[in-house]
């Protein structure tokens with residue numbers, strides 16, 4: 046699976062199950078093509094894109110349109126469908142997965158989520174939760190208790206309906222423990238490495254779920270080290286710098302270009318093994334999304350084993366700033382190939398043409 050010389054590492058292509066490629070009404074933040082560039086620069090060959098586009102993808106028609114557009118990318122594209130107003134829309138769209146936001150729970154209620162869960166269970170789709178119970182939100186506060194309460198709700202729904210569930214971007218070691226045996230979970234690079242104390246730029250560090258205390262963050266790292274976390278995903282959520290610097294900055298951090306390097310830094314620190322890296326950011330998410338990224342089929346990343354300083358200005362996507370600016374990372378992505386073709390080499394993304 047992994048070949049190691051003293052200078053280079055060859056890994057199977059990475060798979061990021063949680064990205065926001067925007068486009069459509071939000072193409073000023075990012076486009077499908079820009080997102081794919083960031084992915085390729087980061088050694089990522091397959092993604093699961095999120096449905097909170099403009100418009101939000103809640104119908105079979107929009108779902109099909111987006112999947113068709115995504116299939117023109119050089120990377121492998123999957124899409125999590127948004128919550129439909131009518132459960133029967135799932136029969137028409139037949140998505141592999143449905144993404145549930147706290148905003149969906151706030152507007153449609155937990156009962157609607159349970160009806161979706163029943164339908165998904167019989168159709169064989171799974172639910173992917175941004176797990177924060179909105180009844181715990183006060184003003185702009187979104188406390189950890191919102192995650193705890195959501196986990197309990199989702200546990201009940203999973204047990205009653207038998208639906209397969211995945212909780213994305215969990216922030217608490219509690220959640221990793223409490224979901225054992227009935228849900229899979231992923232963590233983001235920012236919830237593992239940034240917290241309320243060490244992240245200095247309030248706008249660039251603003252994200253949902255919020256960054257937590259240093260204690261909680263260290264607990265999450267310990268959960269990762271002890272094998273309680275199934276997957277690693279960026280929640281790559283681009284906004285423009287102008288939006289981030291406005292009086293009302295939107296939440297979101299983009300990290301697709303550097304996520305593999307940040308994970309390899311945890312390997313360098315002895316927190317995870319190289320097998321963990323491949324399991325967390327390639328093997329498990331590829332199974333969840335249903336993509337085949339076998340190295341034998343020519344989808345791989347080449348990494349140079351040296352330390353480097355992160356610079357948002359070097360990012361290949363539209364988003365060129367990061368709260369990780371000047372962080373020391375280990376393992377620079379040198380090349381990325383998808384299905385036998387090299388699309389990224391020496392800092393350049395090649396022949397990226399959207400077949401729309």
Ligand code: DOR
Pocket residue numbers: 065097175251252253254282283295296297298
């Ligand atoms: O920080 C976030 N940004 N959290 C989300 O759930 C949505 C995302 C976005 O789309 O910008």
Ligand code: ZN
Pocket residue numbers: 175214253254280
């Ligand atoms: Zn989310």
Ligand code: ZN
Pocket residue numbers: 063064065095280281282
């Ligand atoms: Zn997201």
